[in-house]
Amino acid sequence: MALKEIHPEGWAPALGYANGMLAEDGTLHIGGQIGWNSQKVFECHDFIGQMTQVLKNIRAVVEAAGGAPSDIARLTWFVKSKAEYMAHQKEIGAAYRSVMGRHFPAMSLVVVADLLEDEALLEIEATAHIAQG
Template structure:
């Protein structure tokens, strides 16, 4: 049995990738999300704003698969500027909690030279487990 593509209602089409893949065992793989909105438009060039939008995108995908924030087990962050990340720890924590509450899954942070979308300052991918009747 193949995985099911997860695409939140009303989002612009994902071309050449899936926003999420829900596997038969309930594992949800969320592809790297960036700080644009459902129309693939950046509303801010600010790191904190993009980070909050990125996390909101992940949560929306998880919810479209039938899960919620506590189902997220892993986040991998890719940032273009380590110094920006380190200089804004308080704001990052505040924005994180606005979206994720006090749920802190396993996380990694990777500093990268660039991201595919020029305006993107951050990309985050996630793994969640969506319980089903056969996989509680």
């Protein structure tokens, strides 16, 4: 099965990884996205700001592959602080809906000790299924 790399137009190069890989059957694997913008700059340093940017990044990869947020089947969240996540439930819901609408795929949340980028407060990876043909 052939895979096609998905890289949103105008984004800084992905070095040593792919933002997305689209299979012939329409399965889109989206690599872990963090809270930096398309030029790999952190504009926000708070959890909600970074979470919103992460979701925008995921949406951009899905749209670059020809899909929409409703095509996302799974999100796996990696957060550095359970306490911060739990303290902002209402804001998380509002920010999520502002980017993804009322589409709620299968989700997991994992609390991790750290992430590769020091400024990153969370990372989310996704799987989508985009209709082909």
